[in-house]
Amino acid sequence: xxxxxxxxxxxxxxxxxxxxxxxxxxxxxxxxxxxxxxxxxxxxxxxxxxxxxxxxxxxxxxxxxxxxxxxxxxxxxxxxxxxxxxxxxxxxxxxxxxxxxxxxxxxxxxxxxxxxxxxxxxxxxxxxxxxxxxxxxxxxxxxxx
Amino acid sequence: xxxxxxxxxxxxxxxxxxxxxxxxxxxxxxxxxxxxxxxxxxxxxxxxxxxxxxxxxxxxxxxxxxxxxxxxxxxxxxxxxxxxxxxxxxxxxxxxxxxxxxxxxxxxxxxxxxxxxxxxxxxxxxxxxxxxxxxxxxxxxxxxxxxxxxxxxxxxxxxxxxxxxxxxxxxxxxxxxxxxxxxxxxxxxxxxxxxxxxxxxxxxxxxxxxxxxxxxxxxxxxxxxxxxxxxxxxxxxxxxxxxxxxxxxxxxxxxxxxxxxxxxxxxxxxxxxxxxxxxxxxxxxxxxxxxxxxxxxxxxxxxxxxxxxxxxxxxxxxxxxxxxxxxxxxxxxxxxxxxxxxxxxxxxxxxxxxxxxxxxxxxxxxxxxxxxxxxxxxx
Numbered sequence: 376x377x378x379x380x381x382x383x384x385x386x387x388x389x390x391x392x393x394x395x396x397x398x399x400x401x402x403x404x405x406x407x408x409x410x411x412x413x414x415x416x417x418x419x420x421x422x423x424x425x426x427x428x429x430x431x432x433x434x435x436x437x438x439x440x441x442x443x444x445x446x447x448x449x450x451x452x453x454x455x456x457x458x459x460x461x462x463x464x465x466x467x468x469x470x471x472x473x474x475x476x477x478x479x480x481x482x483x484x485x486x487x488x489x490x491x492x493x494x495x496x497x498x499x500x501x502x503x504x505x506x507x508x509x510x511x512x513x514x515x516x517x518x519x520x
Numbered sequence: 521x522x523x524x525x526x527x528x529x530x531x532x533x534x535x536x537x538x539x540x541x542x543x544x545x546x547x548x549x550x551x552x553x554x555x556x557x558x559x560x561x562x563x564x565x566x567x568x569x570x571x572x573x574x575x576x577x578x579x580x581x582x583x584x585x586x587x588x589x590x591x592x593x594x595x596x597x598x599x600x601x602x603x604x605x606x607x608x609x610x611x612x613x614x615x616x617x618x619x620x621x622x623x624x625x626x627x628x629x630x631x632x633x634x635x636x637x638x639x640x641x642x643x644x645x646x647x648x649x650x651x652x653x654x655x656x657x658x659x660x661x662x663x664x665x666x667x668x669x670x671x672x673x674x675x676x677x678x679x680x681x682x683x684x685x686x687x688x689x690x691x692x693x694x695x696x697x698x699x700x701x702x703x704x705x706x707x708x709x710x711x712x713x714x715x716x717x718x719x720x721x722x723x724x725x726x727x728x729x730x731x732x733x734x735x736x737x738x739x740x741x742x743x744x745x746x747x748x749x750x751x752x753x754x755x756x757x758x759x760x761x762x763x764x765x766x767x768x769x770x771x772x773x774x775x776x777x778x779x780x781x782x783x784x785x786x787x788x789x790x791x792x793x794x795x796x797x798x799x800x801x802x803x804x805x806x807x808x809x810x811x812x813x814x815x816x817x818x819x820x821x822x823x824x825x826x827x828x829x830x831x832x833x834x835x836x837x838x839x840x841x842x843x844x845x846x847x848x849x850x851x852x853x854x855x856x857x858x859x860x861x862x863x864x865x866x867x868x869x870x871x872x873x874x875x876x877x878x879x880x881x882x883x884x885x886x887x888x889x890x891x892x893x894x895x896x897x898x899x
Contacts, residue, residue, distance in 0.1 A: 387779050393609065412840040416758045418645050424756055431818040439606060444666075444763060446658035447711040447775040451650060461710075497650065499683065506827050 389497070393418040401438060402494050404509060406470055408434040417470040424447040438492045439514065440466040448483050454506065455498040464511050466491055476510030487516045521615035525736045525743035526897070528557025528729035529854040533707075534693040534842030537723045538631040542574050546582040546627040546725035552625070554586075554729035559738045563707035564729070565619040566592040568610045570626045571846035572583040572605025573697045575693060576881050578627060582725075584847045597846075599881030601612070601691075601751075602626065602709065602795070603715065604849025604893035608751045610730045612894075616620070626850030627725040635721060638883070646885040653883060654710035654718055654796065661712055661798035664764040672712050674816040676703035678797035679716050679839055681825055686836025688826075688867035691851075693722050693842030717797040719837075726851035747874065748780030748896035754887030766799075768892040769806035769880065777808070786810030787830060787860050787896075788872040791852035793880045794837040803878060804832065807894075823862070826867055833857065834867045845881075849893060852877040874898045 396402050402519040406417035410430035414423050417436065421488045422429050443464035448455075462484075476484065490511035496504045530552025533895055538543055554561055563760060576735030578595040580864035598605040603626025610624045613618065633639055637652040643652075680700055686692035697752070698716060706714035736743035754768045761767065777783050784807055792807065801815035809830050810818040818824055824832040824862050835841045835855040856875035875897045882889040 377683060396629065414758070424758065437549040443760075444659040446655045446713075446887055447708070448650070448652065448655045448658075449708045451652050452637065452639075455650050459650065459707075461650060461659065463659060465761075471759055471761070473649060473651055475650060486663070505610075508540060 389506065394509045398458060403438045403492050404436040404472065406434045407431040415468050415470055416473055431454050434468065437467045439489055440464040441487045442484060442490050445476055445484055475510040477510045483513065522617060524611050524614045524731035524746045525731055525733040526728050526746065527731050527736050527743050528559060529551040529724035530556055530693055531851050531854045532724060533691045534722050534724035534844060536631050542627060542629045543581040543585050545629055545723055546625060546825055546838060547585040549585060549725040550582060550625055550727045553729050557729040558730055558741055559621060561588055562581055564588060566608035566613065567594060567620055567623040568594050570595060570596045570599055570849060572599050572607035574601045574627055574629065574846060579625060582625060582627065585654050596890045599883060600845040601849055601879045601881035601891040601893045602872040603844040604879035605751060607850060607853060608749050611746055611749045612732055614732055620735050622730050623727060624730060625727045626709045626847040626852055628844035628846035629723045632722045632724050632843055640883040642647060646834045646844045647883065649760045650828060654713055657796035657798055658710035658713050663800060667764050668732050670816050672704060673700055675717065675797045677705045677819055678701040678800045681819065682794060682833060682839035683835045685834050685867060686840025689836050692836040692840050693720055694840040713796060719795050719839050719843040722842045722844050724842060724847040726847050726854050726892055728850055728853055742861050744860050745898050746895065747782060747898040749824055750776035750777050750894040752828050752843045753891055754889050758886060761848050766802050766806050770801060772806050772892045772894050776896065782896055786874050788874050789828065789856065789869040790832050790876040791835060791855050792832055792878040794833055794839050795843060800832065807878060832870045834864065834869055849879040850872055852879060856897050858895055
């Protein structure tokens with residue numbers, strides 16, 4: 376693991392080893408693929424939920440997916456910045472990811488629109504420090520993946 | 521399996537009792553069920569206590585208050601299906617002939633958490649990333665609205681119906697009727713839900729006495745037969761799942777109807793898990809009361825209101841009766857037992873012979889729900 380990757384993981388206390396950055400610095404999620412049956416999973420796991428194999432490999436997930444549904448959330452435990460948008464995003468690898476949806480007016484969100492992985496401040500920890508984590512944002516311009 | 525019957529049912533009015541301990545909340549419900557059954561407490565051979573967040577040995581803490589000790593007491597946690605799961609364990613044990621008479625308790629004290637959304641397991645991935653139950657159901661609602669053209673006004677009518685029924689139930693937490701306008705003007709919780717699209721948080725307890733059917737006569741009360749019992753977990757799915765149809769309830773209902781030889785057309789009254797407005801509509805479809813996409817019409821036609829073809833949640837349901845989560849499963853059974861005995865006064869479903877209870881429990885990533893328990897009752 377590179378120094379940059381270690382620093383990223385330390386900063387993203389929510390996400391553990393489920394987020395990394397490409398060479399150009401763009402964040403993407405990491406899941407697992409079963410080396411025996413091919414099952415794909417997010418977040419990463421050490422045992423296959425289909426065939427129980429422990430031969431799991433890290434799987435880099437596409438940065439872009441589609442928004443299945445979402446809700447503007449006004450009530451949540453202490454720590455989360457309210458309101459926030461919660462959503463389910465389907466990635467082309469066949470995994471569904473629960474994530475905060477950031478970047479712009481929630482009224483502009485649409486079913487099955489393309490969204491892209493980003494890092495965002497999602498709340499604060501018990502000491503008041505900003506809590507960063509992965510999120511998805513609508514793709515506003517083509518070609519800026 | 522032997523035939524199994526419920527011969528006693530009791531509960532306390534649901535509400536907020538922050539100054540009472542869990543055992544103080546629960547013992548009156550237990551005593552009520554025992555007195556209702558007319559069973560000497562020495563005849564009770566085992567007790568099953570369902571609670572999700574009530575802490576260690578809730579059953580022992582409750583039953584020592586009534587001197588029901590020195591018997592097997594098992595505490596069961598299965599989220600919002602904790603006491604419906606406890607009831608199923610009782611049904612299995614009595615049906616198998618291990619015991620002839622047992623007690624089932626459901627209890628919860630949510631005021632200990634000081635209000636807000638239901639505390640979920642923080643080790644769960646999605647919970648750790650901010651998932652709360654209203655948001656999960658809200659995302660189901662929004663997708664359902666998108667696919668079937670359901671409107672927020674139609675959704676609100678679920679709450680209006682629940683409160684109309686709850687106003688007739690002295691055990692309900694919310695006894696004031698409401699309007700579509702009032703529901704949608706309440707403060708937002710998780711859009712499209714306002715507060716009145718969500719079941720209230722609170723405290724409560726319920727209890728039933730379960731016996732071998734051939735023992736019921738000796739207690740001189742009208743037995744209500746357990747006509748079918750189903751419990752299943754969700755299927756863990758890592759990819760796409762259709763959130764407009766609750767997989768676990770569709771599958772559970774199908775299994776139950778097949779094994780019981782009773783179909784949805786035979787059900788006269790149902791208590792379903794309407795934790796949020798959208799849930800009740802999706803369960804009309806999942807339980808076979810109408811086809812996919814037709815739930816709003818079923819509601820608007822009055823079919824699921826008192827006086828309709830298949831009244832759903834005559835008690836007010838979770839939305840109006842309240843949802844102290846571990847108590848809910850047994851409280852649903854209490855309502856159906858009373859309905860089948862004809863004891864429900866102004867909210868009585870006339871001539872009800874077959875009743876259904878349906879309870880789910882969620883909050884774990886990758887499942888539609890973690891658990892679903894459905895029971896059928898007949899007289």
